Amino acid sequence: MFIRGKGRMIKSIDQLLPTILQKEKIVKIENNYLLIGDRRELPFKNDYVKCSSIDEIAKALKEMATQGGGPLQVGLTTLNFVAQQIEKGKMADSINTFIKAVHTLVQARPTNTTMARSLYKVIDRLSMHYQCSLIATVNDVDLVTFVNQIVTELEHSFDNDYLKMGEYGSSLIEDGFSILTTCFAEHSFMLSLMKAQKEGKKVEIYLNETRPYFQGSRLTAFALEELGIDFHIIGDSAGSNLMNLGKIDCYMTAADLVTMDGYVVNKVGTLANAISCSYYSIPYYAFAMSPDTTKETKDEIEVEIRDGKEFLSWKNEPITKQTYSAYYPSFDIIEPSLVDLIITPKGPLKPKQISDHYLKES
Amino acid sequence: MFIRGKGRMIKSIDQLLPTILQKEKIVKIENNYLLIGDRRELPFKNDYVKCSSIDEIAKALKEMATQGGGPLQVGLTTLNFVAQQIEKGKMADSINTFIKAVHTLVQARPTNTTMARSLYKVIDRLSMHYQCSLIATVNDVDLVTFVNQIVTELEHSFDNDYLKMGEYGSSLIEDGFSILTTCFAEHSFMLSLMKAQKEGKKVEIYLNETRPYFQGSRLTAFALEELGIDFHIIGDSAGSNLMNLGKIDCYMTAADLVTMDGYVVNKVGTLANAISCSYYSIPYYAFAMSPDTTKETKDEIEVEIRDGKEFLSWKNEPITKQTYSAYYPSFDIIEPSLVDLIITPKGPLKPKQISDHYLKES
Numbered sequence: 101m102f103i104r105g106k107g108r109m110i111k112s113i114d115q116l117l118p119t120i121l122q123k124e125k126i127v128k129i130e131n132n133y134l135l136i137g138d139r140r141e142l143p144f145k146n147d148y149v150k151c152s153s154i155d156e157i158a159k160a161l162k163e164m165a166t167q168g169g170g171p172l173q174v175g176l177t178t179l180n181f182v183a184q185q186i187e188k189g190k191m192a193d194s195i196n197t198f199i200k201a202v203h204t205l206v207q208a209r210p211t212n213t214t215m216a217r218s219l220y221k222v223i224d225r226l227s228m229h230y231q232c233s234l235i236a237t238v239n240d241v242d243l244v245t246f247v248n249q250i251v252t253e254l255e256h257s258f259d260n261d262y263l264k265m266g267e268y269g270s271s272l273i274e275d276g277f278s279i280l281t282t283c284f285a286e287h288s289f290m291l292s293l294m295k296a297q298k299e300g301k302k303v304e305i306y307l308n309e310t311r312p313y314f315q316g317s318r319l320t321a322f323a324l325e326e327l328g329i330d331f332h333i334i335g336d337s338a339g340s341n342l343m344n345l346g347k348i349d350c351y352m353t354a355a356d357l358v359t360m361d362g363y364v365v366n367k368v369g370t371l372a373n374a375i376s377c378s379y380y381s382i383p384y385y386a387f388a389m390s391p392d393t394t395k396e397t398k399d400e401i402e403v404e405i406r407d408g409k410e411f412l413s414w415k416n417e418p419i420t421k422q423t424y425s426a427y428y429p430s431f432d433i434i435e436p437s438l439v440d441l442i443i444t445p446k447g448p449l450k451p452k453q454i455s456d457h458y459l460k461e462s
Numbered sequence: 463m464f465i466r467g468k469g470r471m472i473k474s475i476d477q478l479l480p481t482i483l484q485k486e487k488i489v490k491i492e493n494n495y496l497l498i499g500d501r502r503e504l505p506f507k508n509d510y511v512k513c514s515s516i517d518e519i520a521k522a523l524k525e526m527a528t529q530g531g532g533p534l535q536v537g538l539t540t541l542n543f544v545a546q547q548i549e550k551g552k553m554a555d556s557i558n559t560f561i562k563a564v565h566t567l568v569q570a571r572p573t574n575t576t577m578a579r580s581l582y583k584v585i586d587r588l589s590m591h592y593q594c595s596l597i598a599t600v601n602d603v604d605l606v607t608f609v610n611q612i613v614t615e616l617e618h619s620f621d622n623d624y625l626k627m628g629e630y631g632s633s634l635i636e637d638g639f640s641i642l643t644t645c646f647a648e649h650s651f652m653l654s655l656m657k658a659q660k661e662g663k664k665v666e667i668y669l670n671e672t673r674p675y676f677q678g679s680r681l682t683a684f685a686l687e688e689l690g691i692d693f694h695i696i697g698d699s700a701g702s703n704l705m706n707l708g709k710i711d712c713y714m715t716a717a718d719l720v721t722m723d724g725y726v727v728n729k730v731g732t733l734a735n736a737i738s739c740s741y742y743s744i745p746y747y748a749f750a751m752s753p754d755t756t757k758e759t760k761d762e763i764e765v766e767i768r769d770g771k772e773f774l775s776w777k778n779e780p781i782t783k784q785t786y787s788a789y790y791p792s793f794d795i796i797e798p799s800l801v802d803l804i805i806t807p808k809g810p811l812k813p814k815q816i817s818d819h820y821l822k823e824s
Contacts, residue, residue, distance in 0.1 A: 143782055143783055144780070144783075306789070308699070309673070309773055309781070311671070311673065311697045311698065312697070314781050314782065317773070317774070317781050317782040317786070317788075318781070318782045321782055321783070321786050322782075322783075325783075325786070330787075331786075331787065332770070332787045332788060332789040333770065333773055333774070333782070333786055333787065333788035333789070334773075334788065334789050334790070335673045335674070335698060335730060335731065335773065335790070336673065336697060336698045336699040336731075337670070337698040337699050337730060337731030337734045337735075338730050338731070338789075338790075338791060339734065340733040340734040340737060340794070341730050341733055341734075341791050341794050342791075344733060344794070344795065345791075368697060368699060368700050368703050369697065369698075369699030369700070371702040371703055371706060371738075372699045372701065372702040372703075372734045372735075372737075372738055373699075373734075375702060375734075375737055375738050375741045376733075376734055376737050376738075378741075379737045379740075379741070408694070408695065411671055411679070411695055411696075411697065412679070412695070414776045414777075414779055414781070415776075415779040416779065417776055417777040417778065417779050418506070419671070419676050419679050419680070419776070420505055420676065420679040420680045420683055420684075420695070421505055421506075421683070421684075421687075424679070424683050424687070424693075424695055425692075425693065425694045425695065426679075426694060426695035426696065427668070427694040427695070427696050427700075428696070428697070428700075429700060429703050429704075429707075432702070432703050432706070433706065
């Protein structure tokens with residue numbers, strides 16, 4: 101670990117991260133509401149979307165109030181929220197209440213399955229809790245405390261994983277590197293850059309603006325500004341132009357999903373860059389907390405097709421006629437041969453090594 | 463020729479083309495003003511930018527009031543405008559007045575050299591006219607008529623070329639094709655589609671929206687709507703996603719410039735698609751009126767780097783902080799091995815055949 105507080109692991113990585121990635125800015129519970137940090141107005145405003153029900157939370161996720169790793173954090177906090185609602189008598193006290201909530205959230209963002217898998221892990225633990233409650237003896241903590249314990253445990257484990265991936269990521273970065281990135285690659289990418297920076301390596305980022313929400317121009321740029329790292333916003337299709345000029349040393353992105361056979365799923369645009377990287381012999385590295393161990397092959401991936409209308413206007417300004425047809429496949433599937441390394445908490449792995457390091461689950 | 467009016471060639475192809483490509487919509491002279499059709503407000507408005515001087519015309523070109531083949535047409539009409547101004551005594555009657563005007567226009571859009579080469583051709587003819595004027599005997603037509611004759615002659619020759627390229631283009635399109643395109647490929651592409659349509663071939667277009675001006679979403683979509691051809695707007699980096707799904711049969715674009723050694727210059731984003739086409743074995747065809755016979759190799763290409771700020775807002779809505787750095791190389795250079803055919807008036811040529819069909823000029 102590269103960052104320790106007084107000789108031991110810090111309790112939270114929040115203090116290291118750019119504001120936008122701090123847990124309280126992603127989601128928090130306040131006065132019976134679940135508040136989701138609204139990334140759509142960044143970098144100008146950082147308000148919260150106020151949700152009083154699971155349906156409202158799912159709607160906010162569907163409408164992209166947060167994205168990338170945001171839904172995972174929202175999902176975990178939602179479980180705390182549900183426990184509180186049960187305690188206040190506003191929801192039924194049963195495992196089904198939790199299961200229903202998780203189902204609703206998972207349906208809101210079907211491609212990134214990290215949230216789904218994490219929430220189902222909590223459900224497994226909770227299920228045992230409810231079964232034990234029936235025999236009455238082990239139920240020595242209240243539900244809110246119990247759920248909070250499980251969630252905190254998971255959060256710490258994720259933080260630990262992020263730090264490891266940051267270390268592995270930075271080891272792949274050399275002094276003077278120009279790095280291309282797409283969308284908002286969040287914790288692992290930012291921690292990689294911070295570690296590289298700390299080691300005195302100078303880096304420069306070219307970031308795809310990432311239509312139609314401009315996560316690159318708005319979120320990645322905002323985070324990099326805070327870290328004091330040089331960056332230049334470019335069009336979503338300009339990566340190859342820079343590669344052709346010899347200006348890119350590596351391409352780094354998050355991965356919304358990795359299958360057991362080494363396919364990487366990430367924001368649309370990643371595939372085009374990955375193919376160009378291969379053409380110009382530039383390495384492509386994808387960060388992934390873990391593969392989706394339930395997905396043996398790419399055929400099991402469910403790719404979210406979003407409403408094409410999102411391409412027809414920006415804020416209140418129409419770009420073109422609202423009646424025109426637009427098609428918006430929001431994620432690319434990148435084949436293993438185009439990915440040099442998948443940076444996981446177990447180390448940087450070649451796509452074909454994934455199945456050696458992770459066990460298939462059904 | 464596939465389109466004939468009453469058994470002979472039509473005089474102008476305007477009546478065939480979608481409104482946006484008709485000469486009067488691109489540029490016209492009215493009441494001492496040169497009016498440039500403002501494509502920036504399309505498809506909502508189609509007003510004109512009113513110019514009273516060469517500097518104002520150059521400014522409108524620089525600010526993208528028109529683009530693609532637009533500047534060529536504006537350049538030719540500007541020569542008529544200069545002749546009229548000379549006749550009215552508002553400009554000096556000398557070949558230098560024309561040369562200065564042409565220099566100013568050429569500097570406004572340095573990458574697409576078709577305008578430059580065409581205007582210099584007119585200058586050569588005019589130069590002879592001025593020399594002959596000195597010996598007084600051959601000057602039997604006034605300047606306005608003379609310039610107009612040369613310009614009209616060139617326009618007819620271009621129209622003829624467009625029609626030929628439309629024929630060659632359509633011969634490469636099969637019934638049921640899905641065609642990817644970037645930016646606004648104008649006359650040759652539209653005529654190819656119209657000819658294909660006329661022959662009963664059903665086609666469907668996927669068009670890159672083309673940031674930061676959205677020429678795809680606004681201009682190509684508008685023209686295709688008028689022609690009644692099905693289209694879907696997609697993000698600038700989504701082409702590969704569709705190729706991966708087997709949804710694209712060929713990629714067709716204009717070419718702002720072709721060098722004698724077969725390099726194609728076109729809107730940024732073309733290279734990424736061309737590399738992906740090569741990866742998925744999908745043909746890429748570029749339309750070019752002719753190579754730039756003065757450019758022997760790609761090293762002689764001057765690529766326009768535009769202001770990155772154009773990526774930071776849309777109309778009055780800021781996308782992100784206006785202080786952020788953005789980099790906007792507006793054109794890609796595509797190497798010959800990535801281009802299947804360059805569709806010229808001399809037929810579809812392999813990039814390496816260009817130098818066999820065109821003579822190098824200095």
